[in-house]
Amino acid sequence: xxxxxxxxxxxxxxxxxxxxxxxxxxxxxxxxxxxxxxxxxxxxxxxxxxxxxxxxxxxxxxxxxxxxxxxxxxxxxxxxxxxxxxxxxxxxxxxxxxxxxxxxxxxxxxxxxxxxxxxxxxxxxxxxxxxxxxxxxxxxxxxxxxxxxxxxxxxxxxxxxxxxxxxxxxxxxxxxxxxxxxxxxxxxxxxxxxxxxxxxxxxxxxxxx
Numbered sequence: 780x781x782x783x784x785x786x787x788x789x790x791x792x793x794x795x796x797x798x799x800x801x802x803x804x805x806x807x808x809x810x811x812x813x814x815x816x817x818x819x820x821x822x823x824x825x826x827x828x829x830x831x832x833x834x835x836x837x838x839x840x841x842x843x844x845x846x847x848x849x850x851x852x853x854x855x856x857x858x859x860x861x862x863x864x865x866x867x868x869x870x871x872x873x874x875x876x877x878x879x880x881x882x883x884x885x886x887x888x889x890x891x892x893x894x895x896x897x898x899x900x901x902x903x904x905x906x907x908x909x910x911x912x913x914x915x916x917x918x919x920x921x922x923x924x925x926x927x928x929x930x931x932x933x934x935x936x937x938x939x940x941x942x943x944x945x946x947x948x949x950x951x952x953x954x955x956x957x958x959x960x961x962x963x964x965x966x967x968x969x970x971x972x973x974x975x976x977x978x979x980x981x982x983x984x985x986x987x988x
Contacts, residue, residue: 782954790886791850793879794823798851800872801916802858803865808920812856818916819855820848826912830887830904834894873972881964884909884936885957888943898944905940906933931971934978939964 798819805818824847827840841847858865865872887908891901910926910933917924926933939960946956970976 782957786882786885786957789878789882792875793882794847794851795854796872796875797823797879797912798854799858799865800876802855803862804916804920804922805855806859806862812859815855815859816852818919819858820851821919822912822916823851823854824848824912825915826883826908826910827886829911829915830890830907833907834891834896834904836890836894874969877965877968877972880909880932880936880968881939881961883912884939884964885943885960888940892944892947898948901944902937902940905943906936909936909939931968931976931978935964935968935971938967 801819801822802815804822805815808814810818820841824841831837831839884905887905888901890908891904896904913932914924914926942963943956943960946960947953951959
């Protein structure tokens with residue numbers, strides 16, 4: 780029960796951080812307060828919503844828990860007030876974004892596992908939950924999504940999901956598995972940020988005639 784509570788707290792922290800980083804993106808695009816709130820909520824809750832729609836799982840998390848909308852919208856609006864100080868918190872938000880990635884990934888895997896989905900769908904569910912909110916944010920801001928760049932982001936989600944599914948099939952204690960996989964996924968993401976690890980790029984410039 781204590782682990783579940785910690786995980787719940789981490790989820791709330793993650794959606795707050797995602798909403799705040801999205802609000803900064805909205806500010807760079809000079810959006811009004813509605814756009815700030817909408818982009819914050821879409822970024823924080825969009826991955827889980829897309830996952831639930833694809834898996835036919837209802838109600839969606841923010842419909843079942845309307846407080847999530849208030850939390851994400853409030854966090855986005857709060858960012859408007861403290862935006863001038865946000866550059867001092869850059870490394871904190873990179874850390875919280877990494878936490879959000881692994882927490883969302885594990886949640887997505889749990890949901891698919893609870894529905895009895897095949898392994899590949901479970902891992903895909905984790906990837907969707909962890910990354911699609913950011914994709915929606917970038918698309919709405921007319922940016923190339925981080926998921927599609929060379930940065931080690933989606934790969935971390937896939938590895939995290941794979942380890943979680945593998946551990947579950949081996950019968951590892953759920954609490955131990957969850958903590959262990961979170962630490963591995965978080966460590967991998969932070970190392971990638973620190974050392975600039977990237978996936979190989981596919982570059983094609985030749986024109987077809």
